Amino acid sequence: MWLGTDRVFEAFTFIVKETPHGVMQVHGYPYSAEGSTFIVEMSPETWRSAGFDSTEDRVFVPGESDEEAIAKIRTLFDDELGDHEIFANNSKWLNFITVRNERWHDGNIVLLGDAAHTAHFSIGSGTKLAMEDALALAACLAENDAVDTALSAYERERRPVVESTQRAAQASLEWFENIAQYREQGDIEFCFNLLTRSRRITYENLKLRDPKFTALVDHDFAARQGAEGTAPRCSNPSRSDPSG
Ligand SMILES: Cc1cc2nc3c(=O)[nH]c(=O)nc-3n(C[C@H](O)[C@H](O)[C@H](O)COP(=O)(O)OP(=O)(O)OC[C@H]3O[C@@H](n4cnc5c(N)ncnc54)[C@H](O)[C@@H]3O)c2cc1C
Numbered sequence: 038m039w040l041g042t043d044r045v046f047e048a049f050t051f052i053v054k055e056t057p058h059g060v061m062q063v064h065g066y067p068y069s070a071e072g073s074t075f076i077v078e079m080s081p082e083t084w085r086s087a088g089f090d091s092t093e094d095r096v097f098v099p100g101e102s103d104e105e106a107i108a109k110i111r112t113l114f115d116d117e118l119g120d121h122e123i124f125a126n127n128s129k130w131l132n133f134i135t136v137r138n139e140r141w142h143d144g145n146i147v148l149l150g151d152a153a154h155t156a157h158f159s160i161g162s163g164t165k166l167a168m169e170d171a172l173a174l175a176a177c178l179a180e181n182d183a184v185d186t187a188l189s190a191y192e193r194e195r196r197p198v199v200e201s202t203q204r205a206a207q208a209s210l211e212w213f214e215n216i217a218q219y220r221e222q223g224d225i226e227f228c229f230n231l232l233t234r235s236r237r238i239t240y241e242n243l244k245l246r247d248p249k250f251t252a253l254v255d256h257d258f259a260a261r262q263g264a265e266g267t268a269p270r271c272s273n274p275s276r277s278d279p280s281g
Pocket residue numbers: 038039076149150151152158161162163164165167
């Protein structure tokens with residue numbers, strides 16, 4: 038469910054919460070100096086266990102929000118929200134739909150943005166892809182006299198970029214779907230796992246961006262290996278391995 042809050046997160050914030058119903062997560066990120074996006078996500082089992090299915094068969098008219106669920110969410114995340122409010126805007130439960138199309142154009146009809154392709158919101162690229170599509174389409178129409186040639190050029194240019202982003206988005210979507218399986222991991226291991234979930238950021242990339250964090254990852258990994266009484270091993274030497 039896509040919500041807002043007047044709690045302004047410092048940066049992209051994941052709240053992973055063990056509740057009596059199962060693991061729930063929030064993807065929170067600031068959109069202005071006054072507020073943040075607050076997306077609540079969980080598995081169908083957790084969703085049912087928490088009683089969110091009470092409005093399952095209700096049809097919400099456009100603009101209407103699932104107020105019953107929002108009140109529950111406010112209570113469940115009381116510790117994280119403190120005195121802050123949750124804002125609804127056409128907010129109801131949704132299953133993220135991954136859209137892929139074999140063809141993006143037919144005659145003089147062309148698809149762009151979410152109509153052509155979606156990428157799970159956990160990698161935050163849907164709007165960027167839509168804007169880039171628009172730029173590419175405008176450029177191709179300006180550069181080609183025939184509409185059909187222009188639309189083919191647009192699709193040729195954009196498809197590889199979109200498909201690469203969709204691969205990363207799919208990995209991230211599946212990681213969040215299976216988040217409960219990482220509940221036993223310690224903080225550092227979990228953070229490393231979260232940051233590398235889409236496989237676009239590797240240990241080496243992370244080392245360039247934040248060497249202090251990767252030093253912690255190394256230390257944590259070595260400590261766990263030590264605790265297990267085994268020397269670090271890497272069956273595939275070409276793989277990025279936190280043991281270095
Ligand atoms: C929960 C969630 C969180 C997201 N978070 C992020 C994020 O952090 N960063 C990011 O980059 N992307 C994010 N996205 C994705 C992003 O919202 C979309 O990729 C982006 O909005 C796509 O833009 P679009 O113009 O293609 O489609 P849309 O924004 O969906 O615009 C389509 C418009 O067409 C209108 N419309 C539909 N049918 C008709 C009709 N028949 N006649 C007239 N109008 C019609 C709709 O009302 C809508 O206004 C998120 C998506 C979800 C679901």
